[in-house]
Amino acid sequence: MFKNKSYHFLLIEDNDGDYYLISDYLKEKLPEHSLTRYSRFSDFKENELNVKYDAILLDLNLPDNKGNDLVTKICHLFAEIPIIVLTGEVFEEFALHAISLGASDYLIKDNLNPDILYKSIIYSIERKANLQLLKKSQQLYYDLFEFNPQPTWVYDLETLRFLDVNEKAINHYGYSKEEFLNMTIKDIRPKEDIPIMEASLKDFKAEKKLEGKRIFTHLKQNGSEIQVKIDSKIITYMNRRAAIIVATDITEEIEHQQIIEKQNEELKNITWIQSHLVRAPVAKILSIVKETTWHELNGEERNFLFKGLNDSATELDGITRQIIGKSEAILQL
Known part of the structure; x- marks a missing residue:
């Protein structure tokens, strides 16, 4: 050849x-x-x-x-x-x-x-x-690695020390590159999450299939917590067995989802109010209007019916105001 x-x-x-x-x-x-x-x-x-x-x-x-x-x-x-x-x-x-x-x-x-x-x-x-x-x-x-729009890093699977981080990770987490390289991945996790992390890491190092959505809590340099979705792969980096991680911050996405869920719950409450509480006074009003022959009633009977209409209308007005209040609260979520 x-x-x-x-x-x-x-x-x-x-x-x-x-x-x-x-x-x-x-x-x-x-x-x-x-x-x-x-x-x-x-x-x-x-x-x-x-x-x-x-x-x-x-x-x-x-x-x-x-x-x-x-x-x-x-x-x-x-x-x-x-x-x-x-x-x-x-x-x-x-x-x-x-x-x-x-x-x-x-x-x-x-x-x-x-x-x-x-x-x-x-x-x-x-x-x-x-x-x-x-x-x-x-x-x-x-x-x-460097131009990935998401925070990305490489860490040693044995020591768990950071080996490299991209600029996005530095800006997003608030640590300098030098600080990152003197830390392990445990340093960006809440202490109470470490046992779960170690169990997951054991399966990851054994290259077992990882179940679930892979969403974890991470700590920024200022102490604030963020929710991140992790994508990971085992690689060889500078002759070391390592892992490359892409961390997508979904904190706002989760908060938005929680707001939507809360709104849906409030809408269910409003639907229940409309289907149950509103019907009672409305049915009472309709019954009084439909069944009553006003010219045959004496004064005492008329007063009794007018009081019933007034009570039902007042109850209906209160329920309407309750619905309006809940609707305004939903808009403010």
């Missing part, structure tokens, strides 16, 4: 003999390739920096630059391209230093052969590609 692929290499080498040798090695192992050569660091043109090389082979001792300074500059100019350092000298300490500066590999020219060069190039290309994927993945994690 690799041998049939077309590659474009850059060789920075001032020695003609080494250039021809490396060129022959490449032709033997990677026939479908092109090779650009420079003999000096100063030969680079600005437009060369835009060329997409698959790998760079760098001689450590050029006429106008060498050693650490050369490796540093090339790695800076071609940060996304694997760089293989070539040298005629064996310095293990410098070889490690070159890798730390950004080089992908370090080869001794006297030990070089087609197989060694081929393996180094292929491994370096694949390693660099994997590192770039990892870097993109880490950047994506950072963006999702």
Whole structure:
């Protein structure tokens, strides 16, 4: 697969003999390739920096630059391209230093052969590609973490200490990042909730399915309590078994729901009043009006009926005022 692929290499080498040798090695192992050569660091043109090389082979001792300074500059100019350092000298300490500066590999020219060069190039290309994927993945994690609109944090599953928090968590809870990183997740929970938290955490660490709505009470820095809905996932963070948490504050939502429930309860009371208490005086009034022949009544009977109408009307007026009062109270919730 690799041998049939077309590659474009850059060789920075001032020695003609080494250039021809490396060129022959490449032709033997990677026939479908092109090779650009420079003999000096100063030969680079600005437009060369835009060329997409698959790998760079760098001689450590050029006429106008060498050693650490050369490796540093090339790695800076071609940060996304694997760089293989070539040298005629064996310095293990410098070889490690070159890798730390950004080089992908370090080869001794006297030990070089087609197989060694081929393996180094292929491994370096694949390693660099994997590192770039990892870097993109880490950047994506950072963006999702830092720009999450909800408070988000990572904590160590063993020590329960906060390992990282996003800006939203800092602003919402009132702790500084330094304060967070010196706390555990127990510090944002009421003391009476700790046993429940520990029981839930035990199941979570065992990766058991967590039941329920996952709504908990959290404490802000000022001591106020909030109700939060927790979404959590176990991850590996800096070689530690950890958990990433997204906390959605639903305090206002719960309070709003409680108001609605209270309103509904009051509406039920009003309905009961209308269906039971209102009907009695209304039925009494209707009965008096319907069953009475006024011209046949004497004065005492008329007075008795008028008193009944007045009492029923007064009762009905009181019930109406009670309904109006309850309705106004509902509007103020």
